[in-house]
Amino acid sequence: MSLTLFFDFTVDKANNTINIKREFAGNRALVWDCYTKSEILDQWWMPHPWKSRTKSMDFREGGRWHYAAVGPNGEEHWSITSYVKIEPQKMFIANDGFGDANGNINPKMPQSKWTMNFSDRGKNTLVHGIMQFPDLAQLEQTIAMGFKEGLTMAMENLDAMLAKK
């Protein structure tokens, strides 16, 4: 199914920016909910076997999403997404960082700025995410954070899923 959906991932190393475009089989209202409602986000935001577990969600300008990435052995990495600008069902801008269970952002950890654009693509929705890092080293650190172990498992899981289809 996903094979027919548009996916584009480009890295602009000079500007420390990553562009991620993905088409989803759903109308804009539905896909918007998937990106902005924590009860839906918790179902897909972290690649298996990791899961996100929301502690609090306040989706409005100046509000934030405080959640833990929970690993297969119960390990927790806390993240805080701060919403800067919201235009319902069109776009939002957020700052993404790591922190602790009490909601304190750790300034020593990598941070990124996300601009998410939502547009119609026939009956489907195209989500264009622009991810900006202060430098590439922070991007590397983000990848290294907690994902190393989970990632190989995630890939195996994906292979298994694809094999079934």
Added chain:
Amino acid sequence: METRRDIFQAIADPTRRAIILLLAAQAMTPNAIAEEFHTSRQAVSKHIQILTECELVKQEQKGREIYYHLNTGKMKEIDKWIEQFKKIFENKFNQLDEVLLTLKKQKK
């Protein structure tokens, strides 16, 4: 962030990126590299040193001259990291596909 010597530090600086691009075309002597920049010879030499420490650039003695050339294998490490990052997103998006299917069924 503390001092680190790896490929990401190497490409974090615009002058070093320019040096990498120059060396991608051909091996060059330190003098030839320095001539391409308006900054001081010492500054360029410091950048080359960092690139060497990061193993992105290797030096080779040819007669009386030292030539620097690009270690392309090391450059591929950057792509490898990025490929992993892409995989993470692919996995997330596949999960969202499943979630959307479920949500649409619920609405019917």
